Amino acid sequence: MLNSFQTYLPLLIQGSLETIYMTLASTLFAYALGLPMGLLVVATDANGVLPMPRLNRVLQWVVNIGRSIPFIILLIAIIPFTRFVVGTSIGTNATIVPLVIAATPFVARLVETSISELDKGVIEAAQAMGASPWQIITKVMLPESIPSITLGVSITAITLVGYSAMAGAVGGGGLGNLAIRYGYHRYQTDVMIMTIVLLIILVQILQSAGSLISRKLDKRSR
């Protein structure tokens, strides 16, 4: 095993870096889209700060549909779109497109949950002080739910590690690709085990970092 470890070390390093790159890039883009979407879902709710029931129903639909499609199906189904965006449908950059599309509704739901955990009284107090819907979103909802949103970021990143491994099945690169090519197709159990260990370490790091940052940011726990 030690011998094979040395043999496959360059591959394992490359795979890990690819997985980290895919995860971080797609988490970033998923939040760029999902955070505003989640805020919009909360704000346009019938009891929200900017009630727009019809838009809210459409958003709920989009989020639910996005979350219903199994990732492996989505990955293949949107290949033409992926090719349109990045010019190819294989490799790490191509994988980021379906990862972002899969994670955006997930992020929107997480953000919605984080904000709905807030004490309604605080939002009401801001309304009583004459805050506009936009001010309530930017000055109350977002900053007050930052610790919870931070935990959501690590949940999303961990989910995307798993999804990116799936993308390995269709030439997406990363540790998943290694595990399938060497571990599965070539029956190299040692490579399989090494990739799994690396994935476990990666997930542990993401989880601990998320919890630590959230705790550091939360002014309630001092």
Place this chain on the structure above:
Amino acid sequence: MIEISHLYKEYQGDLHKIQALEDINLTIDQGDIFGIIGMSGAGKSTLIRCMNLLEKPTSGSMRVDGQEMTTLTDAQLRDARKQIGMIFQGFNLLMQRTVLDNVAFPLELSGTPKEEIRRRCLEMLELVGLQDKAGAYPSQLSGGQKQRVAIARALVTHPKVLLCDEATSALDSLTTRSILELLKNLNQLLGVTMVVITHEISVVRNLCNKTAVIDSSHIVEQGLTSEILSNPSVDITRDLVAFEGVVRPC
């Protein structure tokens, strides 16, 4: 300062409509500390929430400082609300902001310059006796201190009216006294009219110059606190007065 006439509020229940307020008529004068007392469910919280339109009255008139509140547009209502401070039973502070930044919040909303915000907030914190807590977070404060921060936040904009919705109900009796004392002083110092919702007769006794008693959606009696407490004209007031000694000997 506040004139309420023929105010009704009904909620759509599951089966039928629920009358929360029926034909409320009240006049609260400039500088009053006006108590509104009643049992749970009598409608007192709904009434105070109608004063800044957190609840929209079904019909009737609600005038605050001469302005009819029920017909304002959203933008006009936000401006009107900046003239009406409010404090709550649950304090409703921003937990991720320091004490100073909590007090600064309403000034930030209206785009006050930074240096002025800081000066006015520190001034206000001194008034409520918390100048040494400016950098603390709400989670580090006691209940009474939290309510002091909420009072500072509500008054930093120099509003004409302060609405107090069960502001001392979550506090022990000693802390309640100190908060009532503070409210009384601020009323005299700043001339701010106060509306105080409570279920505790000791609160109106110690704080309010005028009192209205609300029972099952109606105002059943109103007048000077001294007269109402010494000579109650309805059963509910007699019950509340008699109950005081039983629940809280003071």
